[in-house]
Amino acid sequence: MRALRLLPPALLLCLGTAAAEQAGKGTLPPQAADSLRFAVIGDSGTGDRAAYELAAQLAKSRDIFPFDFALMLGDNMYGRERPRDFEKKFERPYKPLIDAGVKFHASLGNHDDPNQVSYKLFNMDGRRYYSFKPRGGARFFALDSNYMDPPQLEWLEKELAASGSDWKICFFHHPLYSSGERHGPSLQLRAVLEPLFVKHGVSLVLSGHEHFYERIKPRRGIHYFIAGSSAKLRRNGIKRTEITARGYDQDRVFMLMEIAGEELHFQAITRTGERIDSGTLKRIERKDAAVP
Numbered sequence: 151m152r153a154l155r156l157l158p159p160a161l162l163l164c165l166g167t168a169a170a171e172q173a174g175k176g177t178l179p180p181q182a183a184d185s186l187r188f189a190v191i192g193d194s195g196t197g198d199r200a201a202y203e204l205a206a207q208l209a210k211s212r213d214i215f216p217f218d219f220a221l222m223l224g225d226n227m228y229g230r231e232r233p234r235d236f237e238k239k240f241e242r243p244y245k246p247l248i249d250a251g252v253k254f255h256a257s258l259g260n261h262d263d264p265n266q267v268s269y270k271l272f273n274m275d276g277r278r279y280y281s282f283k284p285r286g287g288a289r290f291f292a293l294d295s296n297y298m299d300p301p302q303l304e305w306l307e308k309e310l311a312a313s314g315s316d317w318k319i320c321f322f323h324h325p326l327y328s329s330g331e332r333h334g335p336s337l338q339l340r341a342v343l344e345p346l347f348v349k350h351g352v353s354l355v356l357s358g359h360e361h362f363y364e365r366i367k368p369r370r371g372i373h374y375f376i377a378g379s380s381a382k383l384r385r386n387g388i389k390r391t392e393i394t395a396r397g398y399d400q401d402r403v404f405m406l407m408e409i410a411g412e413e414l415h416f417q418a419i420t421r422t423g424e425r426i427d428s429g430t431l432k433r434i435e436r437k438d439a440a441v442p
């Protein structure tokens with residue numbers, strides 16, 4: 151621990167809280183053979199060079215960490231949304247993964263045309279919010295955080311209550327917690343969503359919108375990540391606060407996740423293949439949830 155005293159304060163903050171959390175070189179292989187594995191990208195739809203490089207790195211990671219599907223955290227398409235834009239901003243960069251049968255599940259961001267719900271490769275089946283259960287132990291809930299209207303909240307409450315899944319994972323565009331200088335947390339959304347998450351045992355929440363990576367210290371027993379820099383990047387966009395477990399705003403990032411029983415292993419990888427964060431989360435029982 152002595153060496154830590156030599157590090158600048160900002161870096162000390164980045165070191166996180168648990169010994170298992172680490173940065174390093176390259177993608178880590180899966181920890182269990184029969185685990186549920188998926189990737190996470192956010193704010194990915196620019197179609198620029200960095201987006202292609204990130205997508206190529208994600209495809210490369212799959213050689214080491216085979217995953218079956220990918221979550222999209224919104225802003226899947228910036229600018230125009232003609233067929234040729236879908237090609238340029240999604241189909242071409244992610245072609246190796248699409249061809250390999252990786253299924254993408256999208257949520258809508260503020261830049262996305264709501265008609266994306268009908269785009270086949272986003273697997274939304276015409277719905278702006280939906281849930282799916284890939285196999286054993288986990289159910290995913292995609293929300294539309296642009297319009298959190300009463301029917302959507304009612305649907306969410308019903309779905310969460312009816313789900314017997316051990317891992318309930320919600321993903322949507324606008325973060326409930328964020329140390330972003332530009333946007334910050336969405337407090338209105340937090341007011342309506344957090345009580346449902348706590349009540350119904352949501353363990354993990356993934357958002358984008360802020361163009362950086364941030365792992366938030368658990369809030370009321372729930373793990374929150376921001377992964378909104380899979381193409382867009384706001385360099386030095388994190389205003390570090392006490393809620394940051396790990397923040398990174400120097401390059402584009404995607405995430406890899408693996409659920410094995412009660413544990414979830416995560417890693418955050420940059421466009422150039424650097425692992426800037428990794429670790430293991432435990433599914434936190436509601437009775438253990440601490441109100442910050």
Ligand SMILES: [Fe+2]
Binds near residue numbers: 225259260261358360
């Ligand atoms: Fe956004």
